[in-house]
Amino acid sequence: MPIEQVDTPSEIPYIQILDQDGNVDEELEPQIPSSDLVDLYRTMVKSRKFDERRMKLQRQGRIGTFAPSHGQEAAQLGSIYATRDDDWFVQSYRELTANLWRGLEVEDDLLYAAGYEHGMELTGEENQTPIAIPIASQTCHATGIAWASKLKGNDRVTITYFGDGSTSEGDFHEAMNFAGVFETPTVFLCQNNQWAISVPRERQTASDTLAQKAHAYGMPGIQVDGNDILGVYHATKRAVDRARAGDGPTMIEAITYRMNVHTTADDPTKYRDEEDVEPWRERDPIDRFRTYLLEKDVLDEGDHDTIEEEVTEEIAEAVETFEDKAEELGDPEDMFDFAYSDEPPYLAQQREEFTDYWDRHDVWGDHHG
Amino acid sequence: MPIEQVDTPSEIPYIQILDQDGNVDEELEPQIPSSDLVDLYRTMVKSRKFDERRMKLQRQGRIGTFAPSHGQEAAQLGSIYATRDDDWFVQSYRELTANLWRGLEVEDDLLYAAGYEHGMELTGEENQTPIAIPIASQTCHATGIAWASKLKGNDRVTITYFGDGSTSEGDFHEAMNFAGVFETPTVFLCQNNQWAISVPRERQTASDTLAQKAHAYGMPGIQVDGNDILGVYHATKRAVDRARAGDGPTMIEAITYRMNVHTTADDPTKYRDEEDVEPWRERDPIDRFRTYLLEKDVLDEGDHDTIEEEVTEEIAEAVETFEDKAEELGDPEDMFDFAYSDEPPYLAQQREEFTDYWDRHDVWGDHHG
């Protein structure tokens, strides 16, 4: 007997369907209707454009901090497109592209970024959770949501998004472990964008891949080229189908890159060289997808400009709607709303005290700092 | 390119040197001096005897709850014996055997179990940490302690103990990940005793082995027969040598069994059958080690009884010492000690208020419940 080898799982497939130059692997090419292909493309372009617009609004002080999606459009869109509308979408804070696909209104995003909870109004009917800022905390919710679907006996799958850095948190570990134990229909979609603010992937963990962490929880792990929308779709579809069939969770590591700042509060020149970013420009997920669509005659040369104009227009209108709405929301009394389902007397008394004060003073500007 | 396999580590050796019947694998048999072999044996017997004695004291209400080591003596002793005295020992709460090897006085153990912090007095010179009750929390300390050794440039290794259930906690995950990233000289010794109170190993995680969790952190994992003191020694020595050489952490899964209650507050008949336990009686680590020592002529037939008598006597004396000490510690004022390095005025005032009260009332019995 002395020393023998124990068999443990070690397979991690790496998937790429559209290569860096937009060539497609025809065997694996998914059959996506043309209208969907165009919608997907439009969503990517809108996401990119809106990121640019938000950045300006932020620099002008009209909204607060946000985390751009730039560079990660394919990772988000290929995966969310592999889910159904009634599947659950459990986001972190960088999923603009996926949110747009799910129907997020641009003005609501801005309202939230400008500091109004009203932008995050949800009824529970949307099958999605609000932005989750504490890193990896939402992965536990995703396991719980998926678990509930299983208990209720419906076939909805839950997909949750998180970053490379998020894999270091205990919450990730516990969410994955519960998912493994209860075989919940969860897809753990890690956007490995190589950075957690200033900390590169290599210093986040000594694990060779992030995908292999799945094995610690008895679930399969997959790596995919995260800038290849078709590859991401394929990998996610596999995981979604598996979950829907009752075979449990999967973790996907989508390898991509954070092309921009971490958030608008961040200055990447402090910790990374422009040189590090350069090679990733060649791998731009939108360009790559466009090449494919042109090749496939789903788009023609002029379409891109039209789409860009259209989405720019949509965004411009939404910015106006946002500003009107923000104006209407002047009164800070609403901070008392929704604290409890019935306002306790003590809080009602405070509401009075504070609104009385606010009525007498204009105090919600910055000027009293 | 389409789908290719990523190479990830998957080796998990399983080690056994003394088999269930006490037969030794001569190639792997470690060269341990006879006097050490006898000391090890004596420590195992003492641990077992003291567990029995503590159980009685607890049933009589003379001490509070504790967690017996019964069945896990080899897992603890084989591993701690592979470390040096100046290595760091970071325990959880079930490591009686390892503690006895490190020099724990039986009366101090009892004092602590009877609810006197005095039993856990440590100066920092012992290179060990106190009992840690929050599951897996000590594994983070072990990574930190080992990290400090590395930063200070000394070659001390840190060994930390935890159970199968502990691998589910976020603390375990973060401790392992930090250890992997900073390549700390830590040995993570998991005593997989098959149970976390009532929850069996299979329901704790869907991972095939616990040892393979090491791969998620870029470190080697080893499985070992935890009831085989020689196998545990061998596996730990390998990990300790590796850590001491500066090659980083290792996780060891020692497969053993919790033969007794979880703690004295537990009733295992609620959740496990005597049948489950039965096969493990055949694998008793002390019996197995005795067979080996008899075979090897390190012990002869009468020695066991002599040793048992000696340790029983030692324990009896220690129980008396404990009771004398406990008697001396009647005054509860010491609960004010060591809260801060300098007692703040407000606390000094409270100390006066409370001691004044305690002086006027005999209030530390149970009778005012």
Place this chain on the structure above:
Amino acid sequence: MCGVITMAKATQLTQDVETSEMTMVEAICEAHDQELARDDRVMIMGEDVGWDGGIFRATDGLVETYGEDRVVDTPLAETGIIGTAVGLAINGMRPVPELQFSGFSYQAFHQIESHLARFRKRTQGGMNVPVTIRMPYGAGVRALEHHSESRETYWIHTPGLTVVIPRSPQQTWAYLKASIRSEDPVVFLEPKALYRKFREPVPEEDVDTDQLPDIGPAQVLEEGEDVTVVAFGHMLYRTRQAVAELEEEHDISATVIDLPTVSPLDSETIVDSVEDTGRCVVVQEAHRTLGIASEISARIMDEAVLHLEAPVKRVTAPDVQTPLLAREQAYMPDVPRIKEGIVETVDF
């Protein structure tokens, strides 16, 4: 079954129900059983709540009746327990997680503070997370380190949470049921020193929600003239003994107020009473600094300082780490200490 009672005081019940004599821990188990039977969205989850029946037996026998999907032994991971409970609640379940001891709730602190307490607010009232977290808490059962703390302050100071601490088997039954049916997240702290301390008749049958107490209001248990004494949970038990002895020995007549809900805190009831009696003693097991007694004292300062004939007295544990079991009785306020506090206040 042992009788039929009306129990307006502890439970708000106006209808008569079949009862049997139960300890607090049996009352918890009974309430679980009834709520599981009533609403199949309810589920119990936690470490050892299944086949072991809970380490205190608060879920004894339930897995046998309701199966492993509804009474779930989870992995050993508090963040996982609370985090998945949040998710389960988002998707329509009503999880009742047990954390084995309140001293291990800190492992899940961020899920409680950052999500459980905020989800409704964050989504503008759209998404409730009706989770009731049960935690045995407090000293008095000769347990280990981390098993005896009273840290309700952490939860009271967290806006968005409701914090319930019951005093008796009846009250526990009623408030646990009300909590499970509440749309708000509840931290339900069970004074484990009372788990098996005494028995009371507890309903063996389910009742309608309107028969369950409102979560929030304080309960005036006794009306007196000399002093208002406020307590809850384990300390209420000791306080009533102290008050009874003082009535007998010193003819002191006290109003006794119970706070089954320490958050939101019903200070109106306390303030009203203090306006009458002019004196107030608050008894808590927690250490003094920033215990709930401090808040009550501060609110009386706000609202009724002019009515005071003596300073509000806080009878509490000292501001030190909760000691191990040899000192736990000295640490907690006991009957004589409570009596001294009241006498001092009355004689001020």
Place this chain on the structure above:
Amino acid sequence: MCGVITMAKATQLTQDVETSEMTMVEAICEAHDQELARDDRVMIMGEDVGWDGGIFRATDGLVETYGEDRVVDTPLAETGIIGTAVGLAINGMRPVPELQFSGFSYQAFHQIESHLARFRKRTQGGMNVPVTIRMPYGAGVRALEHHSESRETYWIHTPGLTVVIPRSPQQTWAYLKASIRSEDPVVFLEPKALYRKFREPVPEEDVDTDQLPDIGPAQVLEEGEDVTVVAFGHMLYRTRQAVAELEEEHDISATVIDLPTVSPLDSETIVDSVEDTGRCVVVQEAHRTLGIASEISARIMDEAVLHLEAPVKRVTAPDVQTPLLAREQAYMPDVPRIKEGIVETVDF
């Protein structure tokens, strides 16, 4: 370098030192630098504290000087940061971990409560864990959810911790150095609204420990007759403006007390002052229920209620979840609100 000053008030310095004008965040960086240079057991650790220099630049340039072993970018894991810091401290280091925002300290709550605050007690004084946890805290910088809370109560209510909240660049420099040298674990809460608000001369050279302030005592910044006003951190800044305006506009003369150490709380200094003025206003950024103002009110109740000519006034945020940035200025006490509180108390 910009001058030479004596700064007894904020720092306890009796010797003259070279200074330069710094913001609070620069003062933190300077203090780090000096302590790293002075004692090679000191190390900085946390998310983005290395090559990024900290997201607020509190550790800017330090990794370049001291290397990656002493200024450590850790994985993204707060439990890991605090848990390993405890281990590092046990084995002789003096870690100064940064948690990126206090709103993410809850991930490490159990390591702080269960270990950091107890190690000394648990080992009967034998094993200290001299860890100083820095956390930016409070509102006012237009940040995201979880980035603006004031929850010092959690730490104040945890016996065994020292909790420091500085008010100015000088004070930050002095107390951070004193904290790092303290044998006790310190939670060092930095009011990020003041990070770049103003500059003060801050020593560019190291000083001996006896030149650093004692951690504990309150500081009387101004002596007045009509009312005692207590504050700390960001609110102290606003409070002083309010007091200055009131002196000018209403001829109100206030004693202003700063609490650089909110735990252990030096209530003696406050009580002494209230015995003179008969009136007290406490200003805190945190919401009201069980904020430090409640404790101060309760202690005044204990010790000085007979001296009061008006109830102790708590000027605080309301008892709701900290709102997003659009409402943060309305949420926090501002200068007019503080003035109203003081006037109400003086006119009572």
